[in-house]
Amino acid sequence: MKISNKILSIKNHDNYLDIDTNAAKYRIILLNDEIVRIRCTFDEEFEEEASYTLVMTAWKDKMDDLLKGERKRVEAVSSRYEDFDTYILLSTKKLNINIYKEPFAIEITDKEGNVLHSDLKERSYVKDTLGRLYHYSCMDDEDYFYGFGEKTGYLNKKKRRMRMHNVDTIGYDSEYTDPLYKHIPFYVKYNNTNSIASGVFYHNSYDSTFDMGCERSGYWNKYSYFCADGGELDVFFIYGPKIKDVIRNYTDLTGKTAMPTKYSLGYMGSTMYYTELDKNSDKAILQFLDRCKEEGIPCDGFFMSSGYTTGEDGKRYVFNWNQDRFENPASFVSQVNEKGASLAPNIKPGMLTSHPLYKKFDEAGAYIKDEKEEKSQIDRYWGGPASFVDFTNPKGRELWKKHLTESLVSLGITSIWNDNNEYEINDSEAVCYFEGMKKEVSALRPIMPNLMAFMAKETIAEVYPNTRPYITNRAGFAGIQRYAQTWAGDNNTSWKSLKFNIPVILGMGLSGVANQGCDIGGFFGQAPEPELFVRWVQNGIFQPRFSIHSCNNDNTVTEPWMYPSYTKYIREAIKLRYKLVPYLYSMLFEAATEGSPVMRPLVYEFENDKKVLEESFDFMFGSSILVANVVDKGAKIRKVYLPKGTAWFDWNTKQIYQGGQTIEVEVALGSIPMFFRSGAIIPMAESLMNIHNDSIETLKFLIEPSEESSFVLYEDDGNTNNYKNGEYLKTLVSLKRNNGVKITFEKEGNYDKQPKEINIDLICKDIAPVQVSLKDKKLPMFLDIRQWEVSEEGWYFDIEQKTAKIKYANIVGNYELNINFSVKDLISI
Known part of the structure; x- marks a missing residue:
């Protein structure tokens, strides 16, 4: 085991500081006045800078050319330091960085002396005998932790241990299952004593674990830790002092949410059922769009499940059209467009060994290789053995773009649904090309879905240079917001999913991903009962991605009119969504320029109100509207806490309430408890x-x-x-x-x-x-x-x-x- 305990030498390079310790090397870069990079390696030298994730740098990077349209180079703050015998001091206009010599540790404070981050001395940076890397940080009783990407359970993740990994978690428990589909090693810390927020991003895409005070030892101060299976401890400390400042600075680093197409704000129909029909799936989708119009239900698109790619053997082959289900794909796409809708077909990066195109990709070297680099890695996938396209390889990227163009984009399709892209490759030593540098898949697994979305963006740009793409991803890493809208995968059909999907979305918003949502009505399980379905739609209208999507296991299909006597409630909710489109589109512009989430936890807007620090289910829709959806079966009363510091008005009656109190609202099946704040x-x-x-x-x-x-x-x-x-x-x-x-x-x-x-x-x-x-x-x-x-x-x-x-x-x-x-x-x- 290696532990950094003592500084041996310090060398100043003007815009970065190199420090050698008894166990590891460190490079400190003051990226700007609010972001501090602490790079640590236990190897002889730092690896070459090669990031698919960062869009703001102050150094040369291997991916500069690939990301030339996105990346901005800035000049780092001077790394000149003062030596105070037991520690050295680096400074920006807003932060002091105290680096202690022995025992080695880094402490960051604001200019008033408030401690924002402190390493756990004598145990700060560690490499164990298995090669795992640890970073231990001191923890305060008044610390609250938010973010961590797509995580289940309550909003505040204090005393949680969470794994960072991409996995296909069909039918997951939205309160307890971990991990899910996204891998975003970033969190926001808010200290309730000094009312200051800060963030930490670990620029490391190996599988990792966060322990936020779950572990406890009486021999140490209270601590949290990050543990990665490999790579470097590449830590970005991000200052607030407000939560919204942290999110803005973090998205300066990893990218803002892509400016969406406006039609993506509409209702997007979807179900696996239609594309699994024996024939005439195209007619079923067209009839769905006609039925929406007949029912007075707005609809602007359809997510087309992968059944359209089914071959004669019943297996799914990406880029293949099933002619029994879709007789004339080009005509079908045109008819969908004529009906005022966009088609978003499902594509998957795993290609079954029986795929007609498998040999072509294999011979081109477009797949991830086995650990000996002798042949394409074959692994378990939906439908059988498959190999996975290597998006870190230009050959994989170009061949993927070619077939994406020929089979879909050339037909006029500019909306792409990237699915089943978690890259669950069991051999962690399988080799990715990594722009010629070669690296094991365990180092790059969560990067692959980001690059898959990047390729969809590039493909559409090449065919239709002035068309804004609409890309949706199930998996992803930090920075996925630059390319795609996301959703939280195959949720379970239950009241619990309805309720706990809310903090899943809120946590993603606090992780830089503003444009996302969950399957409305539940994906996996029996059809939702009428009351659950109504309540889910009433919640779903506030999610940036609004799609009713299902794979019911009782031979039913979830549709807006599935319960005729309840359709009026569905219609009213969806029409309210459309009424709010100018507000929602403006919020997504704010996300694209400031990084702000659309669905915001109350703590984002009212962090000085201690009563909202743990609130997980009521949320702000933008800055002005508080939504308190009914998420409990049979509810007649909804208790709502209205944050202090403003007055609140009932959306429907305009009755006024003073903030800082809990009220009780009578609710019926058509009720969507909403309040707007003074100044709205x-x-x-x-x-x-x-x-x-x-x-x-x-x-x-x-x-x-x-x-x-x-x-x-x-x-x-x-x-x-x-x-x-x-x-x-x-x-x-x-x-x-x-x-x-x-x-x-x-x-x-x-x-x-x-x-x-x-x-x-x-x-x-x-x-x-x-x-x-x-x-x-x-x-x-x-x-x-x-x-x-x-x-x-x-x-x-x-x-x-x-x-x-x-x-x-x-x-x-x-x-x-x-x-x-x-x-x-x-x-x-």
């Missing part, structure tokens, strides 16, 4: 039924003006890359108070397809307006709502909901709206 600015679309084909003629804002605030409404064409060239519209909507309310609209960008009319529901909790002015022009006031409804502009006060309803023709440039609340003295008149 929420854009909505009226009557949107298809994102592909419908334009938003009337844009509505729900505005609560008792607090000054702002919101960025983002608009573009939703399909092309023209937004990168200025064809977008960012509207900064700001609320200001000064003897009334002023709402300003400041616009940036060249996108000119704006809504024709603006409607505003302005909450007026104390007093009705006396006058509303648009660009210094007084708008007419109506006493009769019927007259207001037929007018082109004006306002009306709804006394029951205490809401001023304002409308006017949209204005191209910047403008302001003024609302006067002076009391009109009728008696003296």
